[in-house]
Amino acid sequence: MGIAETADEQLSIGEVAERTGLSVHALRFYEREGLLVGRVRRTSGGRRRYTPFDVDWLLICVKLRESGMPLADLKQFAELVRQGPGNEAERLELLDVHRQRVDAQIRALEECRSVIAWKVGVYAEHLARGEAGGLWDPTA
Amino acid sequence: MGIAETADEQLSIGEVAERTGLSVHALRFYEREGLLVGRVRRTSGGRRRYTPFDVDWLLICVKLRESGMPLADLKQFAELVRQGPGNEAERLELLDVHRQRVDAQIRALEECRSVIAWKVGVYAEHLARGEAGGLWDPTA
DNA sequence: GCTTGATCTAGACCTCACTCCAGCTCGTAG
DNA sequence: CTACGAGCTGGAGTGAGGTCTAGATCAAGC
Numbered sequence A, B: 001m002g003i004a005e006t007a008d009e010q011l012s013i014g015e016v017a018e019r020t021g022l023s024v025h026a027l028r029f030y031e032r033e034g035l036l037v038g039r040v041r042r043t044s045g046g047r048r049r050y051t052p053f054d055v056d057w058l059l060i061c062v063k064l065r066e067s068g069m070p071l072a073d074l075k076q077f078a079e080l081v082r083q084g085p086g087n088e089a090e091r092l093e094l095l096d097v098h099r100q101r102v103d104a105q106i107r108a109l110e111e112c113r114s115v116i117a118w119k120v121g122v123y124a125e126h127l128a129r130g131e132a133g134g135l136w137d138p139t140a
Numbered sequence C: 001g002c003t004t005g006a007t008c009t010a011g012a013c014c015t016c017a018c019t020c021c022a023g024c025t026c027g028t029a030g
Numbered sequence D: 001c002t003a004c005g006a007g008c009t010g011g012a013g014t015g016a017g018g019t020c021t022a023g024a025t026c027a028a029g030c
Helices: A015-022 A024-032 A052-066 A071-082 A088-128 B015-021 B024-032 B052-066 B069-084 B088-129
Strands: none
Touching: A015 A052, A015 A088, A015 B088, A024 A052, A052 A071, A071 A088, A088 B024, A088 B052, A088 B088, B015 B024, B024 B052, B052 B069, B069 B088
């Protein structure tokens, strides 16, 4: 608590959890799954010490996951980065494909939203008029 | 094949699957889980016959699911409708809460999109300039 | 030194939303 | 009549994405 953040501070797993919104369980899980770019350094006592690098990467991961990128793709991306320079075109492709999926997802959600809004309108109107008729009452 | 659609046509499970995009497995599963409003009628031989009513309901269900409503909520909604008139306010509430979640989801996705787009831009620029430097290469 | 709380490991377990299977029946085309 | 595909049931299995447990260790404060 109250630890200064001097830019290249090493963080404990708990602190990283706090900053990324991932649970400590999830952080260890991601590491086991090879989703991190470099292996995490450890203290002499074996505790993980994350660099701001790791945290930045994790923050990107969180955004990608949040938008539905599967862990497998994340892992592939991490592997590309791990391989070092030279495959930027592949990384770009991976991200761009995902961006298109996100766009499609947004469009789909907007359509859902409008269907739901329409139905909400139906009920709202029904309520405003008082009990008019058994709205969709197949028991009738 | 080539069956006419005379508005109150009874449909087989396969036809409903086709029209809703749900698998026949999913349709039976939804029924077992109590997600349908009325019980599905059967032929003398025990085959399901869906009414256009059922199909409309399922189409709404699909939109709700697509936008992330859990099956449990869908079930609750179905129960409210099954109970008949009188609880429209509750139904409205349920839908409206969901609509708000969808709105939040859209906003979150838009934020993800912009993060991704930014990263895509970073790579694109890097590629346009030729190999400038090890973009995020922690092995260095 | 002792207590307390954060971390460690390996591995079991969980939820969700289906999906598939075995073994049977139905119904239509030839 | 025979074939064959579509449908039936109950229950087991799947895959993604974590979450939790047990039992031990580490590190900081008193």
